[in-house]
Amino acid sequence: EIVLTQSPATLSLSPGERATLSCRASQNVRNYLAWYQQKPGQAPRLLIYDASNRATGIPARFSGTGSGTDFTLTISSLEPEDFAVYYCQQRSNWPRVTFGQGTRLEIK
Amino acid sequence: QLQLQESGPGLVKPLETLSLTCTVSGGSISSSTYYWAWIRQPPGKGLEWIGSIYYSGDTDYNPSLKSRVTISVDTSKNQFSLKLTSVTAADTAMYYCARSQGTRHDYWGQGTLVTVSS
Numbered sequence: 001e002i003v004l005t006q007s008p009a010t011l012s013l014s015p016g017e018r019a020t021l022s023c024r025a026s027q028n029v030r031n032y033l034a035w036y037q038q039k040p041g042q043a044p045r046l047l048i049y050d051a052s053n054r055a056t057g058i059p060a061r062f063s064g065t066g067s068g069t070d071f072t073l074t075i076s077s078l079e080p081e082d083f084a085v086y087y088c089q090q091r092s093n094w095p096r097v098t099f100g101q102g103t104r105l106e107i108k
Numbered sequence: 109q110l111q112l113q114e115s116g117p118g119l120v121k122p123l124e125t126l127s128l129t130c131t132v133s134g135g136s137i138s139s140s141t142y143y144w145a146w147i148r149q150p151p152g153k154g155l156e157w158i159g160s161i162y163y164s165g166d167t168d169y170n171p172s173l174k175s176r177v178t179i180s181v182d183t184s185k186n187q188f189s190l191k192l193t194s195v196t197a198a199d200t201a202m203y204y205c206a207r208s209q210g211t212r213h214d215y216w217g218q219g220t221l222v223t224v225s226s
Contacts, residue, residue, distance in 0.1 A: 031211075032211050043218055044204075044216060045216075049210065049212035050210070050211050055214065091210070094211075096160075097157045097208075097213075099155040099156070
């Protein structure tokens with residue numbers, strides 16, 4: 001099973017700052033990686049798919065990079081509504097998928 | 109706009125069977141492009157994929173749950189369902205249904221909390 005490791009576990013930043021979240025895969029997942037945002041009491045929301053493609057309606061401040069085993073989600077300038085938990089997910093053997101353990105982005 | 113809605117009992121006794129249904133509206137479950145997935149999230153924890161089904165009935169399950177899980181589809185009702193047998197407190201979670209396309213799950217239901225308790 002491919003394991004995804006997200007870092008840091010918690011990231012404390014202020015609005016307007018740049019956020020950089022990491023996701024590392026235990027094996028090569030090519031570009032088969034997605035990112036989700038989850039706010040309390042809500043279902044996850046798709047942000048990025050195929051490592052770097054923004055989902056419909058996602059603001060341009062969200063961007064994804066990487067391939068193989070190392071991936072990054074960047075939020076260029078944090079808005080108050082961006083503070084949430086972020087998960088990465090791989091699908092190298094679709095439809096079978098695994099998720100990372102999440103990064104909590106909190107207000108400093 | 110595609111919508112997914114989970115339904116089923118919120119409380120299940122230990123060792124009994126958890127049964128949930130996901131109703132899809134605003135689109136056809138019979139599209140050849142998509143799989144349909146169940147994903148769960150224990151309170152305060154991360155996301156775990158349970159399994160997925162294609163409209164033809166082809167399934168794939170998380171190996172850690174495979175012996176206890178059955179996912180089925182009813183294309184006439186635009187629904188798919190989850191059964192999880194012999195539940196324990198460890199199966200207490202928010203259960204989500206979602207549409208799976210390529211890399212991602214692009215539409216999710218709001219989730220339904222299932223508690224396992226006597």
